[in-house]
Every structure is written in C-alpha cells, then in structure tokens.
Amino acid sequence: MKNLFGGLGLGQGVSVQLDFKPAEGQAVRTATVKAKGNETEQLPLYTNRDTIAGEIKVSNVPGKKVEHQGVKVQLLGVIELATERGTPHEFLALVRDLAPPGEIIAPQTFTFEFNNVDLQYDSYRGLQARLRYLLRVTVTRGYGTTTVKDFYFWVRNCEAAPAEVAGQPPIKMEVGIEECLHIEFEYNKNKYSLKDTVVGKIYFLLVRIKLKYMEIEIKRRETTGAGSAAKNESETLAKYEIMDGAPVRGESIPIRLFLSPYDLTPTYKNVHNKFSVKYYLNLVLVDEEDRRYFKQQEIQLYRLDTACDAASAPATPSLRLGG
Missing domain, CATH: 2.60.40.640 (Immunoglobulin-like)
Structure with a gap:
C-alpha cells in the first residue's frame, strides 16, 4: 500500500x-x-x-x-x-x-x-x-x-510581448544542393508567443531529386555547463507534415503550424548560470531513398501576460x- x-x-x-x-x-x-x-x-x-x-x-x-x-x-x-x-x-x-x-x-x-x-x-x-x-x-x-x-x-x-515583435520582418533563406535542389523558405517572424501560429511558405526553385515528403519539426535544445564543458541535449517535440509527394519547379507549399497544442516553454537564456533552453524550427525533406535534408532556424518563444x-x-x- x-x-x-x-x-x-x-x-x-x-x-x-x-x-x-x-x-x-x-x-x-x-x-x-x-x-x-x-x-x-x-x-x-x-x-x-x-x-x-x-x-x-x-x-x-x-x-x-x-x-x-x-x-x-x-x-x-x-x-x-x-x-x-x-x-x-x-x-x-x-x-x-x-x-x-x-x-x-x-x-x-x-x-x-x-x-x-x-x-x-x-x-x-x-x-x-x-x-x-x-x-x-x-x-x-x-x-x-x-x-x-x-x-x-x-x-x-x-511577460509583455517584446517591443520589436510588431515590426519584425519575415525570415527568408535559400538552401539547397548544387544542381540538385534549390528551395526558398520564409517564416513570418522569429519571435512567437506560446499560443502563436507559425505562418510561412516553401518555394521550389530547382528540383532534380525525387522527394517523398516534407515536414517541419519543433526541436528543443538544452545546454548545461559552459565552454568546453558545455553539454547539449535535443528532443523533437512535434512533427508536422507539410507536403506528401514530389514537388515540381515553381511550386509553393504553405506552412501553418499552431504552437498551442505542444508542451513548450519560453526560451531561457543562461538560467542562474546553469542551463539554457532554445527552440528551433527544423525543415526536413526526405527523398525516395530515405535520405534526409534539413535546415534549422532558431525561434524565440515567450509567454504573454494573458x-x-x-x-x-x-x-x-x-x-x-x-x-
């Protein structure tokens, strides 16, 4: 008992x-x-x-x-x-x-x-x-x-929303593999409240490999220690499929990812000089041979007063x- x-x-x-x-x-x-x-x-x-x-x-x-x-x-x-x-x-x-x-x-x-x-x-x-x-x-x-x-x-x-949230420009990046794959992706901002929605799009400029699907992940990275003694530990908190099947050149894939269903915390920077917590959006593409291509983008999370x-x-x- x-x-x-x-x-x-x-x-x-x-x-x-x-x-x-x-x-x-x-x-x-x-x-x-x-x-x-x-x-x-x-x-x-x-x-x-x-x-x-x-x-x-x-x-x-x-x-x-x-x-x-x-x-x-x-x-x-x-x-x-x-x-x-x-x-x-x-x-x-x-x-x-x-x-x-x-x-x-x-x-x-x-x-x-x-x-x-x-x-x-x-x-x-x-x-x-x-x-x-x-x-x-x-x-x-x-x-x-x-x-x-x-x-x-x-x-x-x-906390109140960071002062720069209202006017922050979208994030735009181009990534790819030479003469095989070239994509441009965009997220509407890099600072989000825990109840926010990530909005963006993926634009395919060049596609010469056979892609099977594409997904976006939310990853959390903990860091303890500092310098050469620092230790990182990452976990995937969410996976969201945004494309199934092979894209063609010129195709645009929209992204709309709601954050509220997931077990997220604010971003923590150097808490009492002991640990930090960061969050990333990880774009993952998988081809027909199950090879994975990915690109990470750090985002900052905060908890609004409401x-x-x-x-x-x-x-x-x-x-x-x-x-």
Whole structure:
C-alpha cells in the first residue's frame, strides 16, 4: 500500500499535511504539469512576487506522544542537473519557525506565510535540467527519526510581448544542393508567443531529386555547463507534415503550424548560470531513398501576460497535499 503520510510507515510516528491557501488579494490556482511518461499532475501555481501561504498539520499516532526539537518550514528553489546528480543548486532559501521544542500529543495546525517572494525563474522539467520550487517541512527529532517532507509547487511567469515583435520582418533563406535542389523558405517572424501560429511558405526553385515528403519539426535544445564543458541535449517535440509527394519547379507549399497544442516553454537564456533552453524550427525533406535534408532556424518563444490565467485551472479555496 502506498504510504500517504510522510514517515508514518517508517517508525517515526509523525504525519504531515499541507494546505496551500490564498493570501489576501490572491487565489490558489493549479497547473497541469507533465510528469513521468504520459502522466500529469496538478500543482499549486504561482508567479513572481506572489505570497505563498497556507496551513501545516502535524499529527502523531493516536495514543503515542512525540517529542521534538522544533518544527519549521522552508521555501526552496533548486536547480538539478543530470550531470551533477545528488548536488542540487539552491538559488532561493527562506525559513519560518513554526514551533519551539515540545511534544505532540494531538494533531497541531500551524499557519505560515512567505510574503512577496522573488520567484524570478520559471519551473522547468527537461531532459538534463530541472528547476523546482518546494516547501520543506521538518519535524526535528533524534538521529534517524527526524521527519522531512517536501511539497512542490509550480511557477509560471508571464511577460509583455517584446517591443520589436510588431515590426519584425519575415525570415527568408535559400538552401539547397548544387544542381540538385534549390528551395526558398520564409517564416513570418522569429519571435512567437506560446499560443502563436507559425505562418510561412516553401518555394521550389530547382528540383532534380525525387522527394517523398516534407515536414517541419519543433526541436528543443538544452545546454548545461559552459565552454568546453558545455553539454547539449535535443528532443523533437512535434512533427508536422507539410507536403506528401514530389514537388515540381515553381511550386509553393504553405506552412501553418499552431504552437498551442505542444508542451513548450519560453526560451531561457543562461538560467542562474546553469542551463539554457532554445527552440528551433527544423525543415526536413526526405527523398525516395530515405535520405534526409534539413535546415534549422532558431525561434524565440515567450509567454504573454494573458497566457497565465488561460493555462491554469480555476481558482480554488485551498489545495491540500499530504505526505
């Protein structure tokens, strides 16, 4: 049976529950977050400068007294890299003492509040980097019996559209193979919101190879480290076929790719000097011998102010998480 209460099945005799509650003028919202495989989970959702507040209930086994050296809650922000397993980097650490040394002879409830918290980075789960926010409740006891329970929440920040978006010119490029293939492709811009649509066209100037199909991919590239120690990891998030069959000279293929259905984040540049995330549109052509020809174009993604509410679930009076 899954142990729902932190430490209860480990001989420690203490369980912990946490209720996220709205601070004055706020609402508790939730985000649907991708977990392992195709699973998702609901986490409390906050943005930068929000107040994180709630109640913590610490319970003993009925009839058993629990002595402790204090109860505290910490608000932590950590970055974890696959290349540095076991050594998370803390970039945010706040603490509130909830109770002095004493005894627990009946369930006790403690309120907490972290005001105007600097949540400058978005939460992120990638292939080799994770950025996580959590509340860590600690009931300090003797060696081996201290109870520590983590409760995670999600941070999603929004921004106004970059000033140059409205007037940015389309991207035009010509690529090809000498005397075999020459194409010109165009995208309407290189900066997109997460709910935007990529509009463009492919124009065939020369076709002397037998093409089978053409598709456009959205690729994400994570970079950790710097200089010679930098490590890149790429994944394909979406594939969209834009042509099936052989084109002829002078043919034009339109592109219309909606970004909202895909699991995208904003572009992140050098987050806390630990990792970066970039996005690319990858144009792929495949011939009848299954040879692949491709051309990548980097795009910048951002989350508009209006996207935060739309991406979250309706507000709730509180959200309870149990250990």
